Amino acid sequence: xxxxxESGPTLVxxxxxxxxxxxxxxxxxxxxxxxxxxIRQPPGKALEWLTLIYWDDDKRYSPSxxxxxxxxxxxxxxxVVLTMTNMDxxxxxxxxxxxxxxxxxxxxxxxxxxxxxSS
Amino acid sequence: xxxxxxxxxxxxxxxxxxxxxxCQASQGISSWLAWYQQKPGKAPxxxxxxxxxxQSGVPSRFSGSGSGTDFTLTISSLQPEDFxxxxxxQANSFxxxxxxxxxxxxx
Numbered sequence: 290x291x292x293x294x295e296s297g298p299t300l301v302x303x304x305x306x307x308x309x310x311x312x313x314x315x316x317x318x319x320x321x322x323x324x325x326x327x328i329r330q331p332p333g334k335a336l337e338w339l340t341l342i343y344w345d346d347d348k349r350y351s352p353s354x355x356x357x358x359x360x361x362x363x364x365x366x367x368x369v370v371l372t373m374t375n376m377d378x379x380x381x382x383x384x385x386x387x388x389x390x391x392x393x394x395x396x397x398x399x400x401x402x403x404x405x406x407s408s
Numbered sequence: 409x410x411x412x413x414x415x416x417x418x419x420x421x422x423x424x425x426x427x428x429x430x431c432q433a434s435q436g437i438s439s440w441l442a443w444y445q446q447k448p449g450k451a452p453x454x455x456x457x458x459x460x461x462x463q464s465g466v467p468s469r470f471s472g473s474g475s476g477t478d479f480t481l482t483i484s485s486l487q488p489e490d491f492x493x494x495x496x497x498q499a500n501s502f503x504x505x506x507x508x509x510x511x512x513x514x515x
Contacts, residue, residue: 335495335506335509336446336452336495336497336509337506338503338504338505338506341502341504349502349503351503352503390457392440392457392458392499393442393457393458393499393500393504394454394458394497394499395444395454395497396454397454398451398452399451400451401451
């Protein structure tokens with residue numbers, strides 16, 4: 290059974306760097322074909338894909354946020370870490386990590402973590 | 409980037425109704441399309457992948473169809489637990505993109 294859970298600060302100040310950790314179980318991110326992505330959702334708005342990392346360390350980023358995002362993995366800890374620099378109030382959202390299947394969809398999602406950007 | 413649009417943006421329906429939601433991609437995505445259901449305060453749940461494949465554990469009243477640029481999600485007989493917001497997502501190319509959502513509420 291695959292599970293994922295996001296952790297990190299609930300409140301960050303403008304210009305600060307956000308670091309979120311996705312801790313997962315039920316699969317290995319060193320196994321061929323596996324991937325974990327980050328998706329966010331501002332309050333009352335639609336889902337927005339941010340980034341994805343594959344088992345072979347291939348990384349993909351949203352072009353609009355690429356300069357601010359970094360995704361890394363620690364296969365020994367079963368964790369994926371998202372870093373987003375220069376946070377702004379418009380980045381206030383629920384941030385989800387999710388397991389990506391080979392057919393491109395995200396089949397299992399974490400519960401999400403709410404991040405508020407405010408001074 | 410591939411833009412995804414959905415219609416309608418909201419629909420009011422009754423239990424037992426047949427509901428159809430459409431999703432259109434700005435360019436062809438073959439069958440690389442997924443549908444998700446999201447209830448308030450909850451994470452999205454995968455319903456359909458590769459346009460028409462039913463995710464394990466999802467009731468058979470949900471079905472998907474389409475290819476290229478035009479896709480549909482159909483709920484054959486709406487149940488009380490189906491009132492939610494539905495999103496499509498293209499998986500053809502990066503950046504991955506989601507539609508704006510369709511809210512299904514009680515008539």
